[in-house]
Amino acid sequence: MSAIEKLKLNKNITAAMLDAGYFNAKKLQNKILPRINGGQNVVAIGPEGCGKTTTYILASLNKIKVLEEIAPRILVLVPDISSGELVIEQYHQLNRNRDLRIMGLFAGPSLDAQVLQLTDGVDIIVATPDRARAAYLKLGLNLNKIQMLIVDDADVIIKNGLQLPTVEIARGITKGQFLVFSAVTHDRLTKMYDYFLVNPNIVEVDDLGDSHLQTVDQLLYHVPNFKTKLNLLNLLLADAELFDKAIVFVNSRFTAETVYKKLQLSRKGQVAVFKARGMVPESFDIVSDFMANPQANILVIAQEDAENITEIKTPNQIHFDIPDDNDVYTRRVLLGNADANERLFITFCTDLELSQIRKLEQIQGKRMALIALPDDLYIETETPKKKVQVEEADPTRGAAFHEKKLSNQKTENYSARERIRMTGKISNKRHD
Numbered sequence: 428m429s430a431i432e433k434l435k436l437n438k439n440i441t442a443a444m445l446d447a448g449y450f451n452a453k454k455l456q457n458k459i460l461p462r463i464n465g466g467q468n469v470v471a472i473g474p475e476g477c478g479k480t481t482t483y484i485l486a487s488l489n490k491i492k493v494l495e496e497i498a499p500r501i502l503v504l505v506p507d508i509s510s511g512e513l514v515i516e517q518y519h520q521l522n523r524n525r526d527l528r529i530m531g532l533f534a535g536p537s538l539d540a541q542v543l544q545l546t547d548g549v550d551i552i553v554a555t556p557d558r559a560r561a562a563y564l565k566l567g568l569n570l571n572k573i574q575m576l577i578v579d580d581a582d583v584i585i586k587n588g589l590q591l592p593t594v595e596i597a598r599g600i601t602k603g604q605f606l607v608f609s610a611v612t613h614d615r616l617t618k619m620y621d622y623f624l625v626n627p628n629i630v631e632v633d634d635l636g637d638s639h640l641q642t643v644d645q646l647l648y649h650v651p652n653f654k655t656k657l658n659l660l661n662l663l664l665a666d667a668e669l670f671d672k673a674i675v676f677v678n679s680r681f682t683a684e685t686v687y688k689k690l691q692l693s694r695k696g697q698v699a700v701f702k703a704r705g706m707v708p709e710s711f712d713i714v715s716d717f718m719a720n721p722q723a724n725i726l727v728i729a730q731e732d733a734e735n736i737t738e739i740k741t742p743n744q745i746h747f748d749i750p751d752d753n754d755v756y757t758r759r760v761l762l763g764n765a766d767a768n769e770r771l772f773i774t775f776c777t778d779l780e781l782s783q784i785r786k787l788e789q790i791q792g793k794r795m796a797l798i799a800l801p802d803d804l805y806i807e808t809e810t811p812k813k814k815v816q817v818e819e820a821d822p823t824r825g826a827a828f829h830e831k832k833l834s835n836q837k838t839e840n841y842s843a844r845e846r847i848r849m850t851g852k853i854s855n856k857r858h859d
Contacts, residue, residue, distance in 0.1 A: 439523040453478030470607045473632040479608040497548040498572035506583040508533045542567030560592035573603040581609040597623035613778035638792040641762040645772045647795035654807035665693035675727045678748035683729045701728040743771040
């Protein structure tokens with residue numbers, strides 16, 4: 428018996444998998460397919476490439492027994508049209524039952540035309556949450572017969588601000604099975620699925636892949652929001668002895684100006700912006716000029732202005748934002764010389780950036796060292812959005828972060844400077 432046959436799927440699905448070149452089951456499939464086939468609600472956390480999409484496609488194809496129903500039995504929510512089209516393509520690849528009706532429900536075509544197509548009968552729907560909600564409100568999407576709701580790339584759905592339609596659709600399903608797939612887990616994800624899942628089975632798989640790049644050691648700070656990022660940066664860089672020269676990378680000129688103004692509070696007259704173009708008074712157009720200037724200690728660089736910078740040998744580099752291009756970040760942390768690990772390479776991330784961190788770790792084949800936040804860091808609370816009806820009906824609110832509980836406060840902590848220098852003092856709890 429092959430590894431695929433041990434998954435106990437129906438014969439047609441197993442044959443389709445073998446024809447498509449799937450000869451070995453992924454770790455995730457071995458872990459959760461028995462639970463899904465047993466009717467359990469599952470939250471699956473795993474990196475890109477671990478087999479999440481294939482897993483739920485197999486489970487959903489295995490779920491449908493008859494095709495006479497007009498109303499759909501499987502509903503897959505995806506973050507965008509491109510990912511949805513890939514899912515539909517894979518459904519067709521693994522589906523040998525040509526009578527199975529699979530439909531994409533995305534923006535573009537007329538909604539009225541799509542509603543008419545829905546009423547003609549469909550078995551599996553792959554949709555973006557906002558389009559599914561629009562069809563549901565027009566009484567075109569019947570949720571009464573849904574046997575399985577799948578939320579794919581839930582972390583990206585949250586990043587795209589589609590929590591509310593996702594929750595509304597999920598709460599409209601009363602008897603179905605729920606599967607949530609995400610590359611990372613964080614408070615925002617938990618808050619979303621808590622609206623429609625009670626005590627789900629949470630399964631995590633960890634796979635860094637086969638890459639093993641020679642990169643510098645990187646320290647990671649996981650913060651709740653942008654304002655707390657600013658507070659942390661200001662707190663760390665207030666140590667003029669440790670950060671006598673530092674580069675701070677941001678993703679836009681607007682953020683560069685915001686960071687500049689914040690750092691002026693603790694390092695007045697020592698902060699400059701790369702190619703400021705009159706945005707701020709202190710500016711450098713060449714990094715070597717900044718390095719040679721004894722008065723300037725911190726240089727803020729927007730990614731759009733950093734294209735022609737090939738190598739920066741400043742003692743400390745901080746990624747306040749994570750570049751959209753993973754190759755840009757990876758090139759900066761490649762181990763280029765013997766003294767590279769004598770320097771500090773620090774990265775900040777929020778919940779919404781954790782999936783990027785996971786991808787960067789896969790590219791490198793190593794984990795970033797997660798550092799506990801300093802006790803003297805002021806944690807900003809997020810401003811709640813206006814309530815539309817009642818608080819329970821507003822799942823788009825982000826996770827609120829408050830001052831640390833008394834049980835989490837310690838009296839024997841090191842200072843921020845000592846915490847960074849003692850790179851062995853690393854938090855064991857990962858948030859991704």
